[in-house]
Amino acid sequence: MKLVTWNVNGIRACVRKGFLDFFHEIDADFFCLQETKVQAGQIELDLEDYYQYWNYAQRKGYSGTAIFTKHKPLRVSYGFQEGETEPEGRIITLEYPEFYLVNVYTPNSKRDLTRLEERLEWEDRIFDYLKELDAEKPVIYCGDLNVAHQEIDLKNDKTNHGNSGFTQEERDKMTRILANGFTDTLRYFYPERDDIFTWWSYMKTIRERNIGWRIDYFIVSSQLEKYLKNLEVYRYTLGSDHCPVCLEMNLEEN
Incomplete structure (x- = not known):
């Protein structure tokens, strides 16, 4: 089973830059997008054999998530609870017999940290939500989580301490x-690598020199560790300021 997460920073722009080439080449079972930046009807993707689930933000050209999957879920939900208004379109959950898949675009606390308090409230809600799901069946949690967890998760950690995405509160x-029954899959495979990043500034040569941050994740219920096969970060796949991350598991074989 192959899963991909990618913040496309505008699906329409990413499609123009080769999204579909990568999509068909990777041939994933689940393809999770963040920051789609579209409303219903603004793009039609002909993805044969895939079910499509979109969570649109109310504000045009902002936020939004989507999941494309070959496997029809038992249930699809948007937001933290049934019937809740989710104006920024940040969460999609698919339920399957063996697991939940939760695709998230975590709010940015903003450069001046004016949204930090709201962000921390979000973190409390997502923690409670994941624990609630995990009590029923294992969880695969992925997306742009807008935090570099450790110093090795960004190139210039010393100059970024306290900045948005690297505040002690967010970390x-x-x-x-991770201390409550979940595993960061990249660190499962590469516990000490300090050169794996998933986002780079658009400033000239920043991406070429790999001066980046790792803020896109696959986090799984720790009981799923035995099913993990591989994780790959597609640093050289363009189309967004983020790159795709691909997780392979043998869960469907068990």
Whole structure:
């Protein structure tokens, strides 16, 4: 079973830059998108053999998530609870007999940290939500989580301490998740690698020199560790300021 997460920073622009070439080449069972930046009817993707689930933001050209999957779910939900208004389109959950798949675009706390308090409230809600799901069956949690967890998760950690995405408060929220029955799959495979990033500034030569941040994740219920096969970060796949991350598991074989 192959799963991909990618913040496309505008699906229409990404399609113009080769999204479909990568989509068909990778041939994933699940393809999770963040920051789609579209409303219903603004794009039609002819993806044979895939079910498509979109969560649109109310604000035009902003946020939004989507999942394309070969496997019809038992249930699809949007937001933290049934019937809740989710104006920024940040969560899609698919339920399957063996697991939940949760695709998330975590709010950015903003450069001046004016949204940090709201962000931390979000973190408390997502933690409670993941624990609630995990009590029923294992969870695969993925997306742009807008935090570099450790110093090795960004190139210039010393100059970024306290900045948006690398505040101690945001990092502590990630630590809490990982201390309560969840596994960061990249660190499962590469516990000490300090050169794996998933986002780079558009400033000239930044991506070429790999001066980046790792803020896109696959996090799984720790009981799924035995099913993990491989994780690959497609640093050289263009189309967005983020790159795709692909997780392979043998869960469907068990």
